[in-house]
Amino acid sequence: MSQAKTGDVVRIHYTGKLTDGTQFDSSEGREPLQFQVGAGQIIPGLEKCIEGMQVGEKSTVTVPSEEAYGPRDERQVQSVPREAFPKDLDLRIGASLQASTEDGRQIPLTVVEIDDMQVTVDANHPLAGHDLVFDLELVEIVNA
Incomplete structure (x- = not known):
């Protein structure tokens, strides 16, 4: 065989x-x-x-x-000002988002924390x- x-x-x-x-x-x-x-x-x-x-x-x-x-890379966890997101975007913990790099690559992000001022996203693979x-x-x- x-x-x-x-x-x-x-x-x-x-x-x-x-x-x-x-x-x-x-x-x-x-x-x-x-x-x-x-x-x-x-x-x-x-x-x-x-x-x-x-x-x-x-x-x-x-x-x-x-x-x-x-390994997890804590540098891949970033806080972004809440106003950087569209107002109609349904932001919730666990939501999957995508960001674009300057060279056009897509980066998947997961929302891990939200408050009135900041949205914390994680670019590590789950x-x-x-x-x-x-x-x-x-x-x-x-x-x-």
Whole structure:
């Protein structure tokens, strides 16, 4: 039986959880996730775990934050004057916003605090700083 290797297009089923068991994502009820091993289409630590797996093999792996979404960076948390936001914008804690950089890149932001004068936003990925646990099943090697 062949093993997944760099360059293969594979399909996996997965369930992603935090180390406390809180589930953050799953392919359950959906098509398996398809990607090319080694192409950087998924987090590096998960990609490493897929290499060498055989079709039908199941595994539970822990991916350290450094190989997932990286450590939290408190410099990515900024307070912005409330008047910088459109008056009709529905600002609430947990709301997802987007900012544009000077070069046109879009940065996703999460509202983490609001008061009369300031809105505090966080540009860290929501899973930054977390070790992630994945239940994996290699369903298919598409181009084996």
